[in-house]
C-alpha cells in the first residue's frame with residue numbers, strides 16, 4: 001500500500017477527453033477525484049493541430065486502410081503534459097505493449113504520477129513512440145478502437161492502491177494477484193439461498209480457522225484456475 005498523501009497526477013493525452021468522465025465521476029475513482037487524492041490534466045492533440053480544420057490524422061505512407069495519428073500534434077500534447085507533470089513517465093496504451101499486471105500497477109502507484117497517451121484510428125505515427133513515449137502498455141491480447149478505455153483501466157487499478165481511497169485499507173492487500181494468489185470466495189447475507197449455504201466456518205467467529213480456510217481456498221482456486229501464478233512445480 002502506498003503511503004504518500006500528495007495527490008497522484010494523471011496527465012492524459014487524448015482526442016476524446018470527455019470520455020474520462022467514466023473514471024472521474026463515478027464510484028471509488030470519482031470519489032478519489034472529488035477528494036483531491038488524484039488530479040487529472042487533459043491535453044487534446046487537436047488543440048495543437050496547425051491547420052484550420054484542426055486535423056490530427058492523415059493517410060498512411062505506403063497505402064492501406066484507415067488513418068494514422070500525426071506526430072506533430074500528438075507530440076506537442078505529450079510535451080505540454082510533461083511540462084504540467086515533470087519527471088513522470090509517459091506510457092502509451094497499445095496492443096503491442098507489455099501486458100499489464102498488478103506488479104506494474106504497484107510500481108506505477110508509487111510514482112508521483114503517470115502520463116497516459118491514448119491512440120485512435122489505425123494507431124500513432126511510429127516517431128511518437130521514439131520521441132515522446134517511455135513505455136507501452138497493453139491491457140490484453142485484443143484490439144480496442146481507442147486507448148481511453150485502456151487508460152482508465154490503468155487509472156482505476158492505480159487509484160484503488162492510493163492511501164485513503166478504499167474504505168478498508170486491507171481490501172487491496174487481499175485482492176487477487178497482490179499476494180501472488182487469486183482472492184478467496186466471499187459471502188454475505190442470506191446464510192442460505194436456493195439451497196446454497198454459506199460455509200459454516202465463516203459463521204463460527206473463529207478468526208484463525210477463517211484465515212486458514214480463506215488461505216486454503218485462495219490456493220485451491222489459484223491451482224485450479226491460474227496455475228501459472230504458482231510457478232513451475
Ligand SMILES: C[S@@+](CC[C@H](N)C(=O)[O-])C[C@H]1O[C@@H](n2cnc3c(N)ncnc32)[C@H](O)[C@@H]1O
Pocket residue numbers: 092093094095096117118119120121122123124137138139140141142143144145146147148150
Ligand atoms: C485500433 S487500435 C490500433 C491497433 C494497431 N493498428 C495495432 O494493430 O497494433 C487504436 C488504439 O487503441 C488502443 N488500444 C487498442 N487495443 C489496445 C489494447 N489491447 N491495450 C491498450 N490499448 C489498446 C491504442 O491506443 C491504439 O493506438
